Amino acid sequence: MITTDPQPSAPTEGLRARRRRRTRAELHAATVRLVRELGFAHVTVEMISTEVGVSPRTFFNYFPSKEAALFALPGSLPPALADRFAEGTGQDTDAVLRDLGDVLADHLQEAAPSPQELEDMLRIAEGVPSVLATFLAQCEAAERELARTIARRTGTPAQGESAELLAGIAMATVRSALKRWSRTGENRGGPAVCVRESFTTLRTLLGQAAVR
Numbered sequence: 001m002i003t004t005d006p007q008p009s010a011p012t013e014g015l016r017a018r019r020r021r022r023t024r025a026e027l028h029a030a031t032v033r034l035v036r037e038l039g040f041a042h043v044t045v046e047m048i049s050t051e052v053g054v055s056p057r058t059f060f061n062y063f064p065s066k067e068a069a070l071f072a073l074p075g076s077l078p079p080a081l082a083d084r085f086a087e088g089t090g091q092d093t094d095a096v097l098r099d100l101g102d103v104l105a106d107h108l109q110e111a112a113p114s115p116q117e118l119e120d121m122l123r124i125a126e127g128v129p130s131v132l133a134t135f136l137a138q139c140e141a142a143e144r145e146l147a148r149t150i151a152r153r154t155g156t157p158a159q160g161e162s163a164e165l166l167a168g169i170a171m172a173t174v175r176s177a178l179k180r181w182s183r184t185g186e187n188r189g190g191p192a193v194c195v196r197e198s199f200t201t202l203r204t205l206l207g208q209a210a211v212r
Contacts, residue, residue: 024062026052028072032117035070040128067134071121076145081107086152093166094203096153100146100170101199105192108174118182143171173198 030051034043045066049059063069077085081103088099113121125132147167151158177198181191 020062023052023054023058024072027054027059027062027069031066031069031072032120035124036120040066040070040124040131065134067128067131068138070124070131071135071138076142077103077107077149082149082152086149088153091154093206096150096166097170097199097203097206099153100150100166101173101196101202104170104174105195105199108178108195109190109192115182115184118178122179122182139171139175143167146170169202170199173202 027048030048031043034047034051043066045056045059048066048069049056052059059069063072076082085099085103088095090096090099121135125135143164144167147163148158150156150166150170151160151163154162156162174195177194178191180198181194
């Protein structure tokens with residue numbers, strides 16, 4: 001059973017790290033705002049940089065393109081959450097999905113965009129192929145990292161079928177939960193509630209399939 005004791009499991013974030021995180025968030029927010037106002041094709045890296053008060057060179061220290069700045073989705077699990085999951089008990093599918101849903105919900109609670117922002121990004125991605133490609137690439141990178149974390153927990157190869165399949169299922173479940181959250185604008189507990197509910201539904205469906 002995974003515990004959530006408030007014992008520190010990672011060093012306190014330093015001033016430099018906080019500044020970098022804040023600058024990254026400001027660049028992302030400026031990109032979303034400008035694209036919403038002007039349309040993706042009319043927004044340049046120079047405009048985004050000027051909006052935040054940094055140079056284009058600084059912009060590229062954070063993002064490789066304006067597409068990446070627009071879709072600055074939560075990345076891989078922070079080390080503390082990854083360790084919490086990897087050190088949990090139980091290697092069966094239900095236990096892994098239970099604890100995976102728990103740490104992903106905690107991660108997204110802190111890092112997910114607002115419902116309106118997420119809805120805007122998804123709508124833009126549907127109409128701009130380069131944005132959609134960036135979104136899919138980010139999802140694939142997060143999925144590969146998640147497979148490595150799952151492999152640590154289960155003792156299986158990171159590129160083995162089991163870890164990759166569980167990572168793919170988990171990412172699909174998260175995407176479904178976030179879409180529901182953005183569509184309904186549910187704020188009761190933030191995105192974590194929808195993510196945990198989706199993982200509970202997934203585990204129920206897999207349990208029903210197992211007894212047939």
